[in-house]
Amino acid sequence: MTNEFVLEAISREFPDSVISNETSYDFLTLEIKKEDIKKVIHHLRDSSLQFNFLTDICGIHYPETPEKELGVIYHLHNMMDNFRIRLKVFMPRENAEVDSMTELFAGANWMERETFDFYGIKFKGHPDLRVILNMEDLGYHPMLKEYRLEDGSRTDKDDKMFGR
Incomplete structure (x- = not known):
């Protein structure tokens, strides 16, 4: 199995679902339309391609591209x-919803x-979508890049210590 074979x-x-593709470090990465991601993953699992293991799902935030x-x-x-593949879907923040893969x-x-x-x-259709790691009354999502990485009142650390 090759990247070219899977992409083809x-x-x-x-044909209309793949927005872009790239191969970095010999790892095929596809950007898929948000509304098509579930049927693409379903096909990858049930077709002769046999992508039968979901290794990870994670989020990402690019505040500079609304x-x-x-x-x-x-x-x-x-x-x-x-063989591994990475699929990405993107959306605006005000409509941050995608189909569940459960x-x-x-x-x-x-x-x-x-x-x-x-x-x-x-995640639309998720059986029990609720907070699991943060406190329920936290009121924000801590991985969004709108929050400082360090406490501004600390004088013993500054950003240059962290490569920024």
């Missing part, structure tokens, strides 16, 4: 061929809850 298979099956401010990243693994992969449950907890991204 996905592009042939979903139309693609929040994103969800999916890592899938074909265990038979030891019907396809039971392990998506806690990963989606963590992403909701830290980024505020909602």
Whole structure:
């Protein structure tokens, strides 16, 4: 299995779903339309491509691009061929919602809850979408890049110590 083969298979099956693709460090990464991500992942799992393991779901925040401010990243693994793929979807912050993958992969449950907890991204169809790591009354999503990394009152640390 090669990156070119997988890209061609996905592009042939979903010609309008793939927004962009790149291969960095020999790792195929596809940006998929938000409304198509569930059917693409379903196809990857149930087709001859056999991506049968969901390694990770995580969020990302790009505050400088409002139309693609929040994103969800999916890592899938074909265990038979030891092949991995990364899929990304992006959305504006005011409509931060994407389909849940819990019907396809039971392990998506806690990963989606963590992403909701830290980024505020909602997963449509999730069986129990609620906070799991932060306090319920926290009132914000701590991984968003609108909060300082360090306490401003600290005098023993400054940003240059952290490469900024």
